[in-house]
Amino acid sequence: MNSWAWIGLSSIIFFTLLPFVNKKNRTKAEMQKAIVTVGTVIGIIIAVSFFHVNYIAALLFGLLAVILLDRKTYTKKRLSIYGLMVLAVGIAAFAVFRDNPDYVLKHLKENPQSSSLFVAENGMPFIAYHSDVVRPLASTVKILIAVEYAMQVDANTIQKNDTVSLEELNRFYLKNSDGGAHEAWLNIMKSDGKIKNNEVSLHDVAKGMITYSSNANTDFLIGKLGINSINERAKALGIEKHEEVYPIVSALFIPEHVQQEDIDEKELIKILERMPIDEYRSLSTMLSQHMKTGMIKTTDATFNLSPALQKVWSDRLIGASANDYGKLLAIISNDELPNVAAETIRDLLEWPMQLNQDNQKHFAYIGAKGGSTMFILNNAMYAQNLNGDQYELVLLMDDLNIMEQLLISNNRHSFESKLLNSKDYRMKVLNELAE
Structure with missing residues (x-):
């Protein structure tokens, strides 16, 4: 979950419990309602954080649970209201989720x-x-990185069975920044018994980049293969309009790196948008090196950029036609x-x-x-x-x-x-x- 989801769920718990400051509100019925609400919110947090359930789906199921567990639901008036709501939601869901290529x-x-x-x-x-x-490629650029990996395997520059420590990989992992991709890959590695001595094979790292779209694995491989090698590979293959590759995760730290105390978000966005792309790439590369050496400790950080700052990051991702x-x-x-x-x-x-x-x-x-x-x-x-x-x-x-x-x-x-x-x-x- 992102920071806004945490704030929203925490607010629900806070405002549910706030009335109990006054002893008059501590009735059995009100306390039962509060237990249901707080329990449902905790259930949503567990479902999303530990079982990787979609946040919106968990929220909808939680709302349904609160309605069904409320005794007042089962009056004719409430049943009619909820019936109409279900009908409206059903019509909207059909319009949204029906197959329509x-x-x-x-x-x-x-x-x-x-x-x-x-x-x-x-x-x-x-x-x-x-x-x-x-146009910005987002994770589609990982195809080019995978090609360079394959070419270096072919040239015996690297070996598929080389091992990589999870500690080294996790230095490039920023929590909540990849939709759970890196954690999903790690869970598969564990269940398949492919983690030995806290290490995985280089080829499994590459597979995690492609199949699960781990950005941490991507930035590790960019450093391992070499930015110049990847960019030169694009030219050698005749990929004419491909923009230069740079680390993806570390670019998320650029707003914090250039942030000044006396500027607000709007001014920060202007600074980022005016920054020459060569400077932006160099800064991202430098910050990636700081992540690798531990100068930036990702274990102490959580992805919490606002949508407006995410838009700047998204717009400046590596592009091609x-x-x-x-x-x-x-x-x-x-x-x-x-x-x-x-x-x-x-x-x-x-x-x-x-x-x-x-x-x-x-x-x-x-x-x-x-x-x-x-x-x-x-x-x-x-x-x-x-x-x-x-x-x-x-x-x-x-x-x-x-x-x-x-x-x-x-x-x-x-x-x-x-x-x-x-x-x-x-x-x-x-x-x-x-x-």
């Missing part, structure tokens, strides 16, 4: 200034909608990398074939990596169906509000699935985006 198409059409789509079929570009525009990543995916899909590198990168990216066995009924292989922030929702994938047809698909969307993020997240998979599986739908998307 055309919502993504509609968003693309209405937001050309912040959206890109690239689709290639059997090596030929089929849809190129604003696909030459550089959809064309760039379509080309990079084609290089991987066509096995244009050296043999060991090709095998290694496929092992990292083709996790959808392992985690969802239904994909094996339709595809020979699928490789993918998404990327998101509060404002970004991206995905890059390559696939070959059982007929031998190859596809590369890159979807980049920026400047999303909360509702757009929710609706696109809910419908993106079905949109991509129809694009890959239906020639008619590809033609429909092509024609509508050309209008």
